[in-house]
Amino acid sequence: xxxxxxxxxxxxxxxxxxxxxxxxxxxxxxxIAQTCNDFLEQEVFPNLERIDSMEEGLMPSLLEKAGAxxxxxxxxxxxxxxxxxxxVTGMLVTEITGAGHSFAVAFSAHSGIGxxxxxxxxxxxQKDKYIPxxxxxxxxxxxxxxxxxxxxxxxxxxxxxxxxxxGKHYLITGQKMWITNGGxxxxxxxxxxxxxxxxxxxxxxxxxxxxxxxGAEEKKMGIKGSSTVQVFFNDCKVPIxxxxxxxxxxxxxALNILxxxxxxxxxxxxxxxxxxxDLSVNYANERSQFGRPISxxxxxxxxxxxxxxxxxxxxxxxxRCTRDIGNAIKALEAGGMDHVNALLKGVEQxxxxxxxxxxLGSEVTDYVMDEGVQIYGGMGYSAEAPMDRAYRDARINxxxxxxxxxxxxLIVDMLLKKAMKGELDLMGPxxxxxxxxxxxxxxxxxxxALFDKEKKYVQNFKKSVLMxxxxxxxxxxxxxxxxxxILTNIADMAIWTYAAESVLLRVEKLAILxxxxxxxxxxxxxxxxxxxxxxxxxxxxxxxxxxxxxxDELRMQLMGIKRFTKVQAFNPKTARQTIAVKVIDxxxxxx
Amino acid sequence: xKILVCISKAPDTTSKILFTDENTKFNETGVQFIVNPxxxxxxxxxxxxxxxxMGGTVTVIAxxxxxxxxxxxxxxxxxxxxxxxxxxxxxxxxAVAQEISNYVSDKSYDLILCGxxxxxxxxxxxxxxxxxxMDIAFASQAIKLEIxxxxxxxxxxxxxxxxxxxxxxxxxxxxxxxxxxxRIPNMRGIMAARTKKLEVMPGSGATNNCxxxxxxxxxxxxxxxxxxxxxxxxxxxxxRNEAKAI
Ligand SMILES: Cc1cc2nc3c(=O)[nH]c(=O)nc-3n(C[C@H](O)[C@H](O)[C@H](O)COP(=O)(O)OP(=O)(O)OC[C@H]3O[C@@H](n4cnc5c(N)ncnc54)[C@H](O)[C@@H]3O)c2cc1C
Numbered sequence: 158x159x160x161x162x163x164x165x166x167x168x169x170x171x172x173x174x175x176x177x178x179x180x181x182x183x184x185x186x187x188x189i190a191q192t193c194n195d196f197l198e199q200e201v202f203p204n205l206e207r208i209d210s211m212e213e214g215l216m217p218s219l220l221e222k223a224g225a226x227x228x229x230x231x232x233x234x235x236x237x238x239x240x241x242x243x244x245v246t247g248m249l250v251t252e253i254t255g256a257g258h259s260f261a262v263a264f265s266a267h268s269g270i271g272x273x274x275x276x277x278x279x280x281x282x283q284k285d286k287y288i289p290x291x292x293x294x295x296x297x298x299x300x301x302x303x304x305x306x307x308x309x310x311x312x313x314x315x316x317x318x319x320x321x322x323x324g325k326h327y328l329i330t331g332q333k334m335w336i337t338n339g340g341x342x343x344x345x346x347x348x349x350x351x352x353x354x355x356x357x358x359x360x361x362x363x364x365x366x367x368x369x370x371x372g373a374e375e376k377k378m379g380i381k382g383s384s385t386v387q388v389f390f391n392d393c394k395v396p397i398x399x400x401x402x403x404x405x406x407x408x409x410x411a412l413n414i415l416x417x418x419x420x421x422x423x424x425x426x427x428x429x430x431x432x433x434x435d436l437s438v439n440y441a442n443e444r445s446q447f448g449r450p451i452s453x454x455x456x457x458x459x460x461x462x463x464x465x466x467x468x469x470x471x472x473x474x475x476x477r478c479t480r481d482i483g484n485a486i487k488a489l490e491a492g493g494m495d496h497v498n499a500l501l502k503g504v505e506q507x508x509x510x511x512x513x514x515x516x517l518g519s520e521v522t523d524y525v526m527d528e529g530v531q532i533y534g535g536m537g538y539s540a541e542a543p544m545d546r547a548y549r550d551a552r553i554n555x556x557x558x559x560x561x562x563x564x565x566x567l568i569v570d571m572l573l574k575k576a577m578k579g580e581l582d583l584m585g586p587x588x589x590x591x592x593x594x595x596x597x598x599x600x601x602x603x604x605x606a607l608f609d610k611e612k613k614y615v616q617n618f619k620k621s622v623l624m625x626x627x628x629x630x631x632x633x634x635x636x637x638x639x640x641x642x643i644l645t646n647i648a649d650m651a652i653w654t655y656a657a658e659s660v661l662l663r664v665e666k667l668a669i670l671x672x673x674x675x676x677x678x679x680x681x682x683x684x685x686x687x688x689x690x691x692x693x694x695x696x697x698x699x700x701x702x703x704x705x706x707x708x709d710e711l712r713m714q715l716m717g718i719k720r721f722t723k724v725q726a727f728n729p730k731t732a733r734q735t736i737a738v739k740v741i742d743x744x745x746x747x748x
Numbered sequence: 749x750k751i752l753v754c755i756s757k758a759p760d761t762t763s764k765i766l767f768t769d770e771n772t773k774f775n776e777t778g779v780q781f782i783v784n785p786x787x788x789x790x791x792x793x794x795x796x797x798x799x800x801x802m803g804g805t806v807t808v809i810a811x812x813x814x815x816x817x818x819x820x821x822x823x824x825x826x827x828x829x830x831x832x833x834x835x836x837x838x839x840x841x842x843a844v845a846q847e848i849s850n851y852v853s854d855k856s857y858d859l860i861l862c863g864x865x866x867x868x869x870x871x872x873x874x875x876x877x878x879x880x881x882m883d884i885a886f887a888s889q890a891i892k893l894e895i896x897x898x899x900x901x902x903x904x905x906x907x908x909x910x911x912x913x914x915x916x917x918x919x920x921x922x923x924x925x926x927x928x929x930x931r932i933p934n935m936r937g938i939m940a941a942r943t944k945k946l947e948v949m950p951g952s953g954a955t956n957n958c959x960x961x962x963x964x965x966x967x968x969x970x971x972x973x974x975x976x977x978x979x980x981x982x983x984x985x986x987x988r989n990e991a992k993a994i
Contacts, residue, residue: 184818188825188938195932227935240935745762 160488161481163506164575166655167619168586173665177245177480179472180667186246193228193253201257205546208259208382211374216263216382217297217341224294228254229268233276234496237288244483244500245476248424252475255428258550259382265425266337266383267291269418271298274346274359277497278402278410283361287344296343301333301362301388302411309563312357312408316349316390325397327351327360328368329390335557340374340384347390348407357407361399368393379549416504418558420482420511423475423518426554430468430525433547434746437464437529440536442744451532452741455730460528461740462733466682467521469748474517474659478510509571512564513652519554519561526551562641565648570638572651573630587627590620594717607673607680610725611661611687617721618654621694624717625650625701632705646701653690660686678739679748681732688727695722749804749895751795752857753828754848754875756810756838757819758784758868771962774868776815783819785930786863786923788826793928794893795861796827802895804858805829809851811836811844817946825933825941836951845877846954853882857918859900864889864922875922885915891926 161171182190200219201208207215223229232247233239255261272291275283275298290296307314316331329349339345345362362369372387402410438461441452451457482503489499504511526548530537537544555561575581593599603609626647629637637643664679673680698718706714740747759765760780768775783792795806808823810816811834820831834847852860862875872888879886891910892903895917902913905924933941975983987993 184821185938185942188822188933188941189935191822192932192934192938195930199930199932225934226932231935240939743764 160484162485162581163481164509164572164581166510166658167572167622167651168582170616171658171662173662173669176477176659176662176666177483178663178666179476180670182249186249189231189242189246190249190253192226193250196223196226196228197254197257197260201260205258205382209546211382211384216260216384217294219260220263220267220294220297223254223264224292229264229272229294230292233272233288233292237276237284238292239288244486244503245479248421248476248479251421251424252428255425256432257428258546259380261425261429262380262383262553263338265418265421266300267294267298267342269421270300270414271338271342271344271346273414273417274300274401274410275344275361277413277501278359278406279361282398283401287361291344297338297341298344298346299336299338299342300414301336301339301345301347303335304332305334309560311348311411314348314350314357316347318349318351318358318360318395320351320397321394327395327397327400328392329360329362329395330392331390333388333390335375336386336388338384339371339386339388345369345388346401347388348411349390351404354405356405357411358404359401359407359410360395361401362390362393362395366393366395377553379546379552381549413501413505415558416508416511419515419564420475420478420504420507422554422558423471423514424479426518426522426551427468427472427475429547429551430464430471430522431746433522433525433529433544433551434461434464434468434740436543436547437461437525437532438740438744438746441532442741444534444536452737455734457532458737458741459733460532462685462737464525464528465736465740465746465748466686466733467524468746469679469682470656470660470686471514471517471521473663474656475514477659477662478507478514481510482507509568509575509651510655512559512567512571513655515558515564516561516568516648517652517656519551522551522554562645565645566638566641568648568651569626569644572626573637583623584627587623590624590717591627593620594624594713598720607668608661608665608683611683614687614691614724615654615658615661617723618650618657618690618694621698621718621721622647622650622654624714624721625698628710628714629701629705640705643701643704646697646704649697650694650701653694657687657690678736681735682748684727685729685732685736688724688729691722691724695719698722749798749802749859750855750857751799751804751806752852752855752860753787753792753795753806753808753823754810754860754862754878755787755792755808755819755823756784756844756863756866756874757781757812757816758866761867765965767963771964772960774963781815781819783822784863784866784868786865786867786925788823788863789930790923790925790927791861791863791921792823792826792828793931794923795859796931797928798859798893798895807832807857809834809848811847811951812838814948820946821941822933824944824946825937826931827933827937828944830945830947832947832949834949834951836954839954839956840958841871841873841877842958843954843956845874845881847951848874849878849881850952850954851949852878859895859917860920862920862922864924872922875920879920882918882920885919886921887913887915887919888922889924890921891924893921893923893927 200222230239231242231250235241254264275287291298302311304314318327318329343364347360347362348357351358368391370389375385441457442450444451485506486499486503489502529544530548533544536542576583603613629643661683664683667676702714760782763779766775799806806828807830808828809832810820824831836847838844865872876886887902887904889905890902891905894901898917900915900919904911
């Protein structure tokens, strides 16, 4: 079994056999997925209008119904009424429910940021009291971090907690904003600073406590059925036993919960995307213009193919990382760590990849829904047809769980921090790439076996990232963290590299499993994606280098970028046709 | 109450239908199978409801190879207590009904529930044949079922209305929409399905008495024809001569 660690994808090779691919779901996992799907078909899809009009009591009752099926407690330990399934199975549930529009947001806010702080940081008494009821949604949960003046800069909140004189309560005062499920939740995890603390602490606050009140529902662009309110605390009286973990640990809690939330967001995005493609291709097959279904036209096929490629790439990356995290958790447990700490540590190790997936997932979703609207033409702009809602609902994903800007900065920041701490040897390999630049280029031709070439290209993409990141770090040193344009370029290069390698490994494994001749569309997806991102990596690399390097060094590195992103001529039109035709034939996303 | 529910696999409704062996066999490769919805949503769920009301057991039975096990375990996940698979090829309705009745004849089930038909072959023969082979009462297209002691009161769909029947148990029913509502298996059920008993029995050597000579697909849909609103004559002529609808 591979023991790849977080961030190591840039400096280590992964073998195809060591990654998890969705073609390996077992019967039980598929049955769980079917249950989630049936739930959406029965309870959510027929009621989207009612949900979006915020019909009183509807969303809470849907959460309760999902709770009764066990959908909210898949990953909760058995002792608290859950099913203790592993990390990938939990992700599958997130994926399927992710197609549920506003319901998906309420679902993941409840079972993710709502429940997890207590599950992972609560003491036994707190867990005994809250988790079984959260597992069934008898109590609904929400998470109060953001404030009017404190969004991306989450540690800057002004909400205060003061210990009462008798030492039995904290009085919390402050204002929280954008609180998902806030309108109906019973339990709020509230972040506030005790006294004059610099760091946040976290508290479990019940709806019934004195001094808590709520603003009106926000009027939003999308996910209109998801409750989002301001929550006001005015000397809200919270028993001291409701402090979560320890004083000053709140920011750590918030960050770790966000790490999980980010990769989960990518999972939910994936579910939404698959539905988006289904809708797009159904319409393209139904709608005729100039005497033929529009799915016969190259321009439309290009869109369908590109939707499929991007979603397949996202899925490959998501489940590769999800299983890597699962393996890390198991390894830590085998080393004697308890489950909760192993889980938090495992996820933290892959925080870079989680941020990569957050960005990738939300941006693929926007691409898919945007082109979906385009395929629908005028009907795409009609509120009577489904793409309107899909398009509006998708947009939030680039904003919450850390904006994509913040996540891009984090990708590079976390990689460099790991390198500084000696956890990840980026500098060694980066130096090697620098040496390679001044030596005679490697003219050896890759072999002709499946993906021999593509593997070499991906290795070269890694070299591009190492070269640009290494040289930027050397040149700019401490100021690099402020050079956001450059960081963004490097982050993009890392995202495309991770995604390209993931899809390559998946199809390599799949070809062994099913035979190369049975996966020719998937092979075409790998080739098209790599061909595409080679140019994008080239451009981002050039932009970065031109922004900080000069003279001979710049010239040499520009040559390096050119060399490392060079790929053979390839016919993308034919490849996309092959990919699209299968989706069109099957009239659904079928990869 | 000892209740037996007969289940069959059926291709998912989005499956592509293709044939092999010179169009005499349905090509199952790549097809996603589900529990036939009439069996699952109505027969099985009503069986479970009756068990919940009156106590007893619900056993599911299927005839066919190991490829049926996933749909059998789905039925167990929904709530059946145990399952039997008769390991014989489902040659035709006659053979399937024979296999089931041969197995069941000495097991004294009070109630045998079947879906009214599969959504794939729409044969609607198995339940009637089982009743015939076992020489017990049969009602078809049942949409309501109540049990009082040893008497079953059954409401059936008949053309333009309903018919109410009473019969002594044991009885075989073919059930239709209205009998119950789909139950989504919950996590607990799904996890329990793995440990419930699924007994595989050899077939009793039933034979078919029909052979498939060929399958064909309906002609591909042709495009729409637009007719001028003033031109009723052409419309009538097309409906009569081309579509043969009037
Ligand atoms: C529908 C909805 C639901 C939400 N649910 C919850 C919830 O349940 N609980 C909760 O606590 N919060 C929730 N949020 C809040 C959400 O997490 C924040 O909106 C988000 O973190 C961004 O913060 P902000 O809105 O203050 O934007 P700002 O931080 O003001 O950002 C504005 C812009 O500036 C950019 N920016 C900010 N700082 C930097 C920087 N240092 N470098 C570069 N660019 C920067 C951002 O990327 C963004 O483009 C929700 C928000 C919405 C809209």
